[in-house]
Amino acid sequence: MPTPTDPEVPVIEFVDVQKSFGDNIVLKDLNFSVRRGERVTLIGPSGSGKTTILRLVMTLEELTGGYIFVDGEPLTHREKDGKRVAVSSKEQKKLRTRIGMVFQQFNLFPNMTVLENIIEAPIYVLGQSKAEATAKAHSLLEQVGLPDKADQHPLSLSGGQQQRVAIARALAMDPEILLLDEVTSALDPEVVGDVLNILRNVADTTNVTMLIVTHEMSFARDVSHKVMMFDGGRVIEEGAPEKIFSDPSHQRTQQFLSAVLGDA
Amino acid sequence: MDWLEQQQQNFESLQNFGPRLWDGFLLTVQLTLLGAALAFVIAVILGLMGGSPKWWLRTPARIIIEFFRGTSLLVQLFWVYYVLPLFGLTLESPFTVGVIALGVNYGAYGAEAVRASMTSVASGQWEATVALSMSWTHKIRRVIFPQAWALMIPSLANLLVHLLKGSAIVYIVGLNDFNFELDQLRRVTSAWFSYAFVGLIGYFAFALALTQGMRLLEIRAKHRLGQGLSMREILSPAPKVPTSGIQPGGAS
Amino acid sequence: MIPVMPFTADPAPATGSTGNVWNWDFAIEIFPAILRAFIEVTLLVTVVGTVIAALLGLVIAILLRVLPRPLAFVLRWAANFIRMTPLVVQLLVLYYGFTWMDPLTIGFIVFGIHYATYMSEVYRAGIDSVPKGQWEATKALSMSAGRTWRRVVIPQALRSTIPSLGNYAISMFKDTPFLFVISVAEMVRVAQTIGAQTFRYTEAITIAGLIFLAASYPTALLINRLEKRLAYAN
Numbered sequence: 001m002p003t004p005t006d007p008e009v010p011v012i013e014f015v016d017v018q019k020s021f022g023d024n025i026v027l028k029d030l031n032f033s034v035r036r037g038e039r040v041t042l043i044g045p046s047g048s049g050k051t052t053i054l055r056l057v058m059t060l061e062e063l064t065g066g067y068i069f070v071d072g073e074p075l076t077h078r079e080k081d082g083k084r085v086a087v088s089s090k091e092q093k094k095l096r097t098r099i100g101m102v103f104q105q106f107n108l109f110p111n112m113t114v115l116e117n118i119i120e121a122p123i124y125v126l127g128q129s130k131a132e133a134t135a136k137a138h139s140l141l142e143q144v145g146l147p148d149k150a151d152q153h154p155l156s157l158s159g160g161q162q163q164r165v166a167i168a169r170a171l172a173m174d175p176e177i178l179l180l181d182e183v184t185s186a187l188d189p190e191v192v193g194d195v196l197n198i199l200r201n202v203a204d205t206t207n208v209t210m211l212i213v214t215h216e217m218s219f220a221r222d223v224s225h226k227v228m229m230f231d232g233g234r235v236i237e238e239g240a241p242e243k244i245f246s247d248p249s250h251q252r253t254q255q256f257l258s259a260v261l262g263d264a
Numbered sequence: 265m266d267w268l269e270q271q272q273q274n275f276e277s278l279q280n281f282g283p284r285l286w287d288g289f290l291l292t293v294q295l296t297l298l299g300a301a302l303a304f305v306i307a308v309i310l311g312l313m314g315g316s317p318k319w320w321l322r323t324p325a326r327i328i329i330e331f332f333r334g335t336s337l338l339v340q341l342f343w344v345y346y347v348l349p350l351f352g353l354t355l356e357s358p359f360t361v362g363v364i365a366l367g368v369n370y371g372a373y374g375a376e377a378v379r380a381s382m383t384s385v386a387s388g389q390w391e392a393t394v395a396l397s398m399s400w401t402h403k404i405r406r407v408i409f410p411q412a413w414a415l416m417i418p419s420l421a422n423l424l425v426h427l428l429k430g431s432a433i434v435y436i437v438g439l440n441d442f443n444f445e446l447d448q449l450r451r452v453t454s455a456w457f458s459y460a461f462v463g464l465i466g467y468f469a470f471a472l473a474l475t476q477g478m479r480l481l482e483i484r485a486k487h488r489l490g491q492g493l494s495m496r497e498i499l500s501p502a503p504k505v506p507t508s509g510i511q512p513g514g515a516s
Numbered sequence: 517m518i519p520v521m522p523f524t525a526d527p528a529p530a531t532g533s534t535g536n537v538w539n540w541d542f543a544i545e546i547f548p549a550i551l552r553a554f555i556e557v558t559l560l561v562t563v564v565g566t567v568i569a570a571l572l573g574l575v576i577a578i579l580l581r582v583l584p585r586p587l588a589f590v591l592r593w594a595a596n597f598i599r600m601t602p603l604v605v606q607l608l609v610l611y612y613g614f615t616w617m618d619p620l621t622i623g624f625i626v627f628g629i630h631y632a633t634y635m636s637e638v639y640r641a642g643i644d645s646v647p648k649g650q651w652e653a654t655k656a657l658s659m660s661a662g663r664t665w666r667r668v669v670i671p672q673a674l675r676s677t678i679p680s681l682g683n684y685a686i687s688m689f690k691d692t693p694f695l696f697v698i699s700v701a702e703m704v705r706v707a708q709t710i711g712a713q714t715f716r717y718t719e720a721i722t723i724a725g726l727i728f729l730a731a732s733y734p735t736a737l738l739i740n741r742l743e744k745r746l747a748y749a750n
Contacts, residue, residue: 338696338704342707342717433602443602443604443605450612455609464597467600467601
């Protein structure tokens with residue numbers, strides 16, 4: 001279980017974050033913070049670096065400049081004597097167990113059953129007993145509406161069902177922070193609603209901090225406390241969803257929203 | 265002496281040589297299987313090292329792999345046979361010499377197959393293991409290797425046949441394997457009868473058995489990953505093709 | 517057969533002690549003989565064998581496509597049979613079966629045919645990769661079968677096969693020591709003979725191994741680069 005820290009300390013804090021792939025600068029001097037229990041949705045045109053932010057928090061991408069803090073502790077680098085020094089992998093691992101992620105492509109392990117997918121990390125990473133992890137897995141499967149699929153093979157499930165298992169797998173780790181990376185983009189339109197309802201339910205019943213990248217604007221409006229509009233690697237506007245969606249101040253935000261909501 | 269009479273004599277000799285040839289054949293089988301077992305262990309170790317993000321594991325693995333791939337099998341056989349004893353490592357039996365030479369040579373080739381198949385496992389799988397905070401050993405053992413295994417079997421099957429073919433050279437350090445006994449048979453029959461007829465067919469039969477065995481392994485490995493039919497479904501006279509998805513273990 | 521000059525190792529034959537394992541003077545003395553065997557036999561067999569295999573492999577690949585089904589089936593299994601049985605035994609068949617034939621010639625033939633069965637698979641994949649539209653276009657233009665192959669299919673199929681053919685040439689190169697069993701004085705046999713004459717094996721065998729490495733590794737790198745460039749060009 002994550003250790004509760006000072007509620008005033010942001011759960012995630014980006015300080016002057018830079019990310020480039022070769023010569024291509026994706027994020028420049030990015031600063032923002034997320035409070036405990038806050039649900040933040042990142043919106044913006046594709047290629048604006050939203051997914052990169054989630055991947056940086058999950059340490060799937062290497063940070064090329066600046067600092068990221070999780071619970072006030074440096075995730076990848078710290079400043080020491082005016083220099084940027086990498087943190088030890090042990091420190092990073094400790095922070096990483098507080099972060100969970102649900103991927104666009106589910107990424108369930110095909111060599112394990114649904115149940116094994118869910119209990120694998122709680123047993124071997126968190127050191128839970130098999131009985132404890134299994135009981136929790138069953139209740140999570142219940143929660144995501146798949147109580148009878150425990151012994152199924154992941155690839156025998158539909159896309160929507162796989163994604164629900166992936167949500168259960170991420171929640172089984174009791175994450176403090178849940179990263180949702182376009183979790184409905186690979187799904188058939190008719191099952192998108194089911195998956196989003198499960199996430200709404202998670203948002204309502206837990207205090208987990210969420211960082212969300214999505215194209216589902218109604219979902220963003222329903223669950224998030226804050227919406228950040230990205231363009232060209234920068235936050236150009238942020239605020240409460242009611243404000244952003246009904247009365248965006250920035251012209252780019254207006255354009256973007258009318259483009260994505262226009263055909264709705 | 266006419267041709268028919270000649271063949272009659274040949275088959276009589278074959279009968280007399282039967283037990284010896286069979287013993288030699290079994291020795292070839294053992295040499296191949298033990299050599300393959302050693303090669304597999306070496307391949308997995310070197311393959312994991314070669315695919316490691318740490319340079320001090322990767323570099324030595326690369327050097328060892330290139331060294332054993334680049335020098336020839338016979339050179340390595342002679343090295344084990346003539347040179348290793350000078351370092352105080354005297355191998356009493358030519359069988360051990362053969363197993364070691366075959367193991368290191370084909371193990372180096374196998375290492376490439378292991379490494380390549382691990383990098384072929386979908387990147388999303390690697391990312392999911394990071395998101396679940398799995399340690400390196402844990403993710404390799406429980407997630408990546410089981411999936412890479414299905415991918416590497418065809419290459420390993422190829423190498424296994426190569427290893428069997430390579431084993432035919434080991435007789436020159438004094439092993440009474442199948443090839444050696446064929447030479448004995450040749451002395452009383454002919455090269456065509458002993459080497460071409462008995463020998464090539466014997467080797468071919470074993471090679472076929474090995475490749476078929478590897479095919480079954482591949483089917484099983486793929487089925488475990490939810491791809492393709494199970495062994496039971498394939499072997500059943502009227503295979504039931506599931507309409508949606510595949511049930512594991514053929515439980516239905 | 518190339519006679520190996522008898523060497524008399526003035527240094528004492530290596531005994532159990534590791535201090536006497538490697539002798540530079542001796543290594544330098546025997547190096548030219550081993551290198552000569554490498555150039556005169558090992559490389560020769562590799563080059564001639566590769567030429568035979570590359571041509572015959574193409575013929576097999578085309579025959580597999582154009583022969584009537586039963587014949588193609590027989591040819592495919594004959595190729596499988598050769599591919600899945602030991603080179604060593606195949607060499608011995610011809611060596612004792614055609615005693616009138618020069619062992620080096622046997623080497624050319626066996627290596628050529630054995631590797632032709634591998635290379636035919638490479639060509640087959642290359643031919644399969646030629647888009648169906650190309651065949652249909654030749655039909656629409658009423659081109660003859662021979663012309664279709666010569667002018668359209670083979671030129672397109674060949675491009676992608678070059679790296680794989682090169683890799684098989686390297687494999688063949690590393691298999692040439694199997695000629696040992698039919699008494700051809702290729703490099704490893706020369707090295708072993710030197711060892712037997714002087715009771716010093718380490719230098720000779722190691723030099724042979726290093727020459728293999730020095731020849732095969734850069735070639736493999738070169739082919740690797742060619743492969744990447746071809747993949748990039750596509």
